[in-house]
């Protein structure tokens with residue numbers, strides 16, 4: 001799994017690499033500039049065959065330094081290059097200053113105030129090297145005006161951001177300030193060494209366009225690099241489960257693969273739990289039983305075949321059913337009814353079973369007098385943004401405040417705090433789903449860029465996810481891992497099915513996704 005770094009971790013990695021003597025800042029800057037040129041020519045191969053016109057916007061720090069390298073490399077390819085600098089050359093940090101001077105041997109540098117949007121629109125490539133990981137406050141008005149012009153360019157200019165689109169916070173993927181247009185949208189963003197959190201969280205993906213990662217040689221520094229990264233455990237970008245984790249052994253039988261109990265709502269509301277149950281069965285749980293109130297039994301029975309059914313009308317009955325230790329995972333909440341969920345909550349939590357709390361169970365939890373006291377480490381909470389706000393109003397409020405300084409409070413920060421507070425795994429949904437656990441594990445399951453899955457925004461998709469997590473916990477996966485694998489399979493199923501997806505299609509597409517993993 002790839003790491004998603006914060007700006008502080010990236011700085012620490014660079015410092016460690018330089019302190020080891022393996023590289024200099026100038027080496028890193030040269031590789032960064034070269035990496036951007038390579039990525040741009042890779043994205044638009046037509047640009048490699050002739051010389052074109054570029055406008056390079058350089059800022060007052062090392063991001064600007066990368067810009068001077070790019071200007072020089074393009075000029076050396078025969079391009080017509082215009083460079084604009086925000087700030088004064090005397091104040092550039094040493095490596096950026098050196099590259100400013102190297103560029104001066106090849107061309108002029110104009111002041112940023114002399115730039116007009118028309119100049120950008122008439123070029124082939126515009127390089128945003130204004131601010132990168134050093135952005136700490138909203139961009140100045142003069143830059144925001146240019147950014148607005150670039151948002152809907154009339155010309156054919158391809159927009160490339162160096163490290164991050166200027167205005168976007170590297171840690172949170174949020175636009176600094178209260179002006180949503182104060183950011184340079186790009187068609188291609190070239191990050192260095194690895195992606196930063198801001199490339200996948202929040203508005204990151206929308207603003208970055210596509211992303212590419214340029215290797216600037218930090219991996220070679222190995223242990224020194226790790227030692228430099230002391231700013232908390234890294235967040236990972238979850239990629240795909242190992243085949244060995246999900247495969248079933250040839251000699252097993254159904255009881256080796258767990259037994260999930262999915263609790264349904266009353267009649268007319270059982271669809272959500274049935275979706276969850278079907279997902280649990282498809283993800284390989286040995287047995288899946290729907291726990292249904294008496295009055296809904298006929299409705300549920302009419303709809304199911306491979307699933308089993310048991311009557312559960314009261315919390316006491318649930319406790320009695322759960323005296324069977326073979327029922328090893330629970331899914332509680334989809335379509336359940338908030339008041340009923342409040343009544344069942346103590347029995348569910350007292351069972352100490354691996355439990356997914358979703359939908360109405362989350363609302364009931366937010367309203368319950370005992371709060372998070374009875375949650376345990378085998379619970380997984382799966383809130384969407386509205387449910388997160390009910391459960392953790394102060395964290396949600398921090399996330400909703402316009403971020404005036406950087407690095408800004410992020411969805412990773414909020415989910416990590418939520419997991420600490422709840423004492424269990426929290427999966428905070430969205431295209432940038434964040435999964436955090438009290439032991440500090442944190443990963444992002446991103447449905448962005450080539451993994452975009454906009455058709456998942458459909459009623460019932462969340463119920464399927466809850467069923468997948470419960471099913472994987474029944475199969476024996478620990479909560480954090482179950483949540484990660486479920487979120488990944490969920491997105492893969494949506495992508496595999498494609499447009500027209502409805503929630504029912506997700507469990508039915510799982511076999512194809514699992515086959516794709518060579519199970």
Ligand SMILES: NC(=O)C1=CN([C@@H]2O[C@H](COP(=O)(O)OP(=O)(O)OC[C@H]3O[C@@H](n4cnc5c(N)ncnc54)[C@H](O)[C@@H]3O)[C@@H](O)[C@H]2O)[C@@H](O)CC1
Nearest residue numbers: 028029032061062063131132133134135136137138139163
């Ligand atoms: N440190 C290194 O050795 C390397 C850095 N690299 C580049 O350097 C960048 C980071 O450089 P810096 O740390 O110099 O930071 P930036 O170049 O992103 O920002 C420069 C400085 O501008 C100021 N600033 C922040 N927000 C501002 C605002 N809204 N208005 C006005 N001024 C503001 C801050 O004091 C900040 O340090 C990376 O994103 C990457 O592009 C790469 O060259 C690879 C190597």
Ligand SMILES: Nc1ncnc2c1ncn2[C@@H]1O[C@H](COP(=O)(O)OP(=O)(O)O)[C@@H](O)[C@H]1O
Nearest residue numbers: 384429430431447453456457459460461462463
């Ligand atoms: N635009 C999107 N891209 C990717 N995933 C999305 C998108 N919108 C929603 N999702 C995912 O779809 C699911 C929706 O869940 P939820 O909001 O609980 O819906 P419901 O309650 O109707 O089932 C979540 O897993 C969420 O992460």
Ligand SMILES: [K+]
Nearest residue numbers: 128131162164
């Ligand atoms: K930039």
